[in-house]
Structure formats: structure tokens, C-alpha cells
Amino acid sequence: MKLSATLPLRYLFNFSWLKSGLFWRTFVLLGALTTMSMSAWVGMISIVQHEPQVQQISAQVISVVTITHAALTHSAPELRRELLFDLVSNEGIRVFPLEEDDKVAPPPDNALMPDIAALVRAKLGADTRFSSEVNGVAGFWVSFKIDDDQYWLMLERNRIRGLTGIQWLGWASVVSMLSLLGAALISSLINRPLARLTAATRAFAQGKRPARLPEKGPREIREANRSFNQMVDELQQVESDRAVILAGISHDLRTPLARMQLEVEMANLSPEARDGIQSDIGQMDAIIGQFLDYAKPTEASSFINVDISALLQDTVREAERLPDVRMHAEITERAHVMGNATDLRRVINNLIENARRYGKTAGTDITEIDVRCSLKGMHLAKRVVIEVADHGSGVPDDQIENLLKPFTRLDAARGQANGAGLGLAIVERVLQRHGAELHVRNRDGGGLEFQITMRAIA
Template sequence: MASWIGMINAVQRGPQVKQTAELVISVVTITRAALTHSAIDLRKELLFDLVSNEGIRITALMDNDVVDPPPDSTLMPEIEAIVKEKLGTDTRFSSRVNGVPGFWISFKIDDDEYWLMLERERLAGLSGVQWLGWAGVVGILSLLGAALISRLVNLPLARLTVAARDIAQGKRPDRLPEKGAQEIIEANRSFNQMVEDLQQVESDRALILAGISHDLRTPLTRMQLELEMANLSTEARDGMQSDIGQMDAIIGQFLDYARPTEAASFVPIDISDLLGDVGRAAERIPGMRVTADIEPGVHVMGNATDLRRVFNNVVENARRYGATPGLDITELDIACHVKTNGGIKRVAICLQDHGCGVPAGQIEQLKKPFTRMDTARGQANGAGLGLAIVERVVGRHNAALTVRNRDGGGLQVELVMAVVL
């Protein structure tokens, strides 16, 4: 704004000085010519017309006139120089004569000297109100321009923030557009490359994990055969078979964790029947008591094998660590109900045990691979991938997973998915 005001002053100064000086010279010259060439008896009417129509007052210049200095303006010295060059160096200027304000300038007709007064409004430049108006217009335009530039800058940053948040949540964001300012292009290009590198690392890790786990199955099978043929005591045989079984279960978890799930394989699934099968299978496990409250006929899009693996992992987690305090059994509640929110139907699937639960501050740790809350959930024999597999599969199904402690004790795992109508 300061630069704009300075520019306007610099550009306006010269033309305003010239225009004002030419106006004064023109008015004085024409008025003097009119008075000189008019009849004496008509001069009064001429003076009256000049005052009423043009705002020009003519009075005789007296020696006893009370004359104030010229108008206090930065342009006045330059105006005076131009006017005196045309009208004579004895031309006088005043801002007030005998108490009457105006723009006063003297001139001569023969030996007589007169004052000519112009209204100041005819000579004034931009007023304070006009300056304020122009400043307001420029200020609004500046704000609009700043808002546009800010949006152009902030939109890519906001898009980058959303993509970074998706990365933090384990999702793969859409590719960022590589256009705009050079800095934005470089940032988006680097981020896209980082996403591709992370995806490649994830794929390599899953491939290596699956390969190692698969290769370990062969020696385990051979050990199992040799164990059956070995001449061992029943106690030693049972212990070694238990160890081999645990190793095989851990390898199975590795394979489940590394196995990809493609959305192209999703089909409509009767989740009610699937949960019913899981519940009936859980009831056949010694020491398990299952209570089911499942709404029939609920369908979702997904992979039945992976979803069954999710529910089986939660059931196995409850069997191992969710025994009801004071009892030798594990109580498991399975619920499935459709809820409508904002016109959208979703199914809420809840599996909960009645055990001791886990410390509230460590619940999120349960979802991380190779993590076990041994102090809260008893001694673990697995690899700590149960809930990590659950979260991985749930994320690929665009579902919401919530893990929290159950009111009254125990751990509650809730899965919310969109319903297929």
C-alpha cells in the first residue's frame, strides 16, 4: 500500500501541477480579456455572471488588503513558477484576502491591479475521502490476490498433509500431482517416490516373510515324521509335539500376515452365516463358552477366507488370554447388528471376552506386529501377530477397527463394515 501511494504521488504530481497552472493562466487571461473588451456599463453584469456561473470573483487590489500567504501545498511552488512565467513575475498569490478564503491571484489591466479568486475545489487534487476510497479498493484487491495466492500455495500443502496422514495410518495415498511451483513439484515428486519405495519395501518384506515361513514348513514336517518314528517316552514325545505345533502355528501367522488381499477378489458375503460358523467352531474348543447375538441375512463385500481368519484370530486371542477370572473357562460374546447413520447402513461386529483386559494406555500396541501384552493377558506362545493380521485385513476391506476394554472386564474388538443391499 505504501509503495502504491508513493507511485501515485510520483505519477500524479507532474500532470496535476501542469493542469492547475494552465487552468489558472487560462482563467486569468480570459477574464482579463473579457473585462478589457467589454463596455464599461456592462462590466457589473459580467462580474455577476462570472461569480454566479463560474465561481470567479473579481475585486480591486488595495494597499490595505489583509493578505494571507499562498495555500500550504507541496505543489504550490511549482505552480507559482509556471504562472509567473506566463503572467509576470509580479503576480501575487494568496489563500485568503480580507478574511475571504479561496485561491487568490493578482493581475493587471493597464495600471489598475485586481484580485481574481477561484474556488479551491476546482484546484484540489484527490481529497482524503477519495484517497480512502482508492486505498479501500486497492486493499480489497490485494486481499483477494493474497487469498488466491495463499490458496494456490496451501492447496498442495493440504493435499500433502492428507497423504502423509494416510501413510501414518498404514494406507497408500493417491499419487500427488507433479505440477505448480517448482518447489511443490519437487516435494510431490519426492513424496511419490517415497510412497513407491515404501510399497516396494513392504512387498519385499512380505515376500521374504512368506518365503522363509513356507520353507520352514518342510523341516518341521520332517521333524514331525521323525518324532513319530523315534523311540521316545510319552512325556518327551508330547513335549516335542507341542513345541513343533507352536512353531507351526507361528509360521502360519507369518504366512497370514504376509499374504496379500486384493480388492478384486471381494464378493458379497453373508457375514451372519460366517460369524455363526465361527461361533459354532469356537464352542467346540475345550474351555470356551460362546454367546451369540447375530442379526441374520447381513451381507458385506470382502474375502471370506480373510474375514474368517480375522475372526478366528480374535477367538484364539480370547482363548489364550481372555479366561474369566475365577473360572476355568473363556466366555466369548459375538454380536452382529446393522446400524443406520446418515442414511448409510453399516454392520457392527463385536467380539469380546470376560478376561482381565489390558492397560488402557497399551491397547494401541496390541495392533503392532510382534507385540504381546504378556503382563496383562497371560503368557503368550504366538508371534504377536494376531491383532496385526486383523488390522491388516480390516484395512484392506475399508472397515473400521476398534479395540478397547470391555465394561466389566475383558477385551472388546469391534469391526464396522459397509452393508451390501
């Protein structure tokens, strides 16, 4: 529990979350700029208005005390009670005798008070006292003399104070909140075209044809969107030209091979020579097929709901017909994915063929192949996990990455390879187009295991 509670704070204070996206980086930078600007503005206003505010409040206090002193001095004794009542009711001014046993609190603690006290004492006398509370009554208290008698004059606080610290904080909070909302809006406007471009790039990488990006807005955004649209059009043209070339290659190469096969059948050759030539022709045809499969694009528009469970069961039944293969299958029911059924079948067949060739059990001519399919996760996070493993000798750990490279065969497989080294490269290429993950590792107990993870659909 202690570790899980500290992880969010550690994540927050190491600022790694700023790398999550351009929106947050722009928002934080604009927010920091706004906060510094607000702080500078508040500091400047405080400095500029300090002296005028001190002068205004001091003049007000001096004026009230002087007028009250004069009124009480020149009024008839029998009228002073009415005068004090008028001062309280109309002006909010109260006058009390100053007693020695009065409980006097210190004057208000703010940046203006020292300067106010100095100006007021310069006019009313150095013995003028100030207090924020007398005998439990809060207010702004100023002492003055009439002959030898001393009095307290109390003013309402709102008459002698400007904006308090809390008020300053409140206004600053409101302005800061509005500034942060503005920063969020600006960040969103900046990030939106880039987010649209990122989504289109991701869709194109998955083999989809994204909608054309709008060529409007700032010059940089227009040029980026125009370049992307042009790139998509040109690559689509390249794909179309490649399809035509592949069709031509298939026809121009396989037609002579078929003619050679016919001539071998009709030629007066020894059985050994005929078998050798037919084997060579078959190998050439298989290599051409691998080249075509590797170069053939997988169109996302051809994806349909594929019952991968049924597809795996059919593939296992076909592989069981081979005399040198023993299949062990554990396939869950009703596992569905979005994809091209023909390409996915080619992936599984390539993995089984790779295991059949290079994963024979030590000391035998038999290859044992395990095929498993399971569902992991729940709801929207549900995944289909497919595993194809053999019981052979596996490959060195430092050479596993080379298995998926085109035209690559490991040393242990060279003597028995009869292809172009594209089988596993075709597997990886097709799975990338399907948005699937492929992991290759040595199996516990010996052998090589391929694990495919795809998003499941209902």
C-alpha cells in the first residue's frame, strides 16, 4: 500500500508526464508564463499603489480625528451626547474615553500600517496610539486628546483599508483560472492539427486509406497536410503499380517453369535425373511464391470477422495429414478477430512449416508441434493469444531477432533450407498489417515458440 501511494507523487514530481504529449507541454508552458506574468503584475501594482493608498488612508484618518476633536471641543456639554449619537449613526464613528485598564490589541498587521502611523503621528502628535481591537471590540482605533482627557476614536475597518491579502488572492485566483482555461484552449487549437495528422499516419501504417487532411490553417500546418496527402497518393500509386508488376512476374516466370515441367515429363531421362530436375523446378516455384507473398500488400479494407478458432482447427487437421508431424492442439471456442482470413491462414501455415522443417525432436524424424489459442482479458481489453511451438533444439537467444529478417537463415538451418528465407518475414509483415504483436522465444524444455496477440471482437 505504501508503494502504490508514493508512485503517483513520484510520477508527478519527476515531470515525465510532460513527455506524454504536446498538449500538456504547451498547456504547462503557457500556464507557467501566465503565472509569472500575474505575479509580476501583482507585485508591480502593489508597489505603484502603496504610496497613494498610504496617503489617502492617512488623510482620511487625520481628517476624521481632527473634525471629531473640533466638534467635541466646541460643542456645548449638553449637546455632546446627541453629537456622539449622530457620529455613530451617520458616519460610523465612535468615541470612547481612554482608560488605563483598557485591553488594547496591536495595530493591524499589514504593509501599509507603519507608513500610515508615521504620517498620522506627524499631524496628530507622537503619542497617538493605534489598535485593531479595544476591550474585545474590533475596528480601527486611534487615540486623541481633548485638554488632559484622552479618547479612543473607532472607525469601521472598511473605511481605512484597501484590498486585503485574501481579496488579492481571490482576484488572482479568478484571473489565473481564466488564464489557464485560455491556455487549455490555445493548447487544444495547437495540438488538434498534429493529433489529426498523427491519427492519419497511424491509420495509413495499418494499411487503411485515411481521409484527406484539410489543407487550411497556418502555413506550416497547410504544408504538412499537403505533403502528407501527396505522400499517400504517391504510395497508393506505387501499391497499384506493384500489383501489376507482381501479376506480370507470376505469369512471366511460372509459365516457363510449367513448360519446363512438361518437357521433363516427356524427355527420355533417368528416374534420378527426372526427380532432381522436378525438385529444382518445385523449389524455384516455391521461391517465386514466397517473393509474391512477401511483396503482396494486405489491404485493411479486406478485413472481415474471422473465426480464428475454426481457422486454427482446419489448419491443424491439414497438418496432421503429414507423415512426419504430430500435432497437439488446445484451441478455445468462439475466438474472433478482424483480419484477412487467407493471410492469417498463410501465417499459421508458415509457422507450422517452419516448425516441421527445423524443430524435429532430437534423435527422430518426427516433429511435435503444439498449437494453442486462448482468450485473455475482459470486455474491450480482450485479446486472442495464439501460440505455435515445437520440441526441437531451438535457436541461440542472441540470434532470435535475426529469424524475422528477410532472406535470413540461421546456420543450423542452411543445409535443409529450400526457400528464400522469407517465411517468417512474411509472418511478421502480415501481422504488422493486422496490428498484432509477435513474440519469439525459446520454449521451456526445448524448442521454439511463436506467440501472436490480436485484439478480439465479440
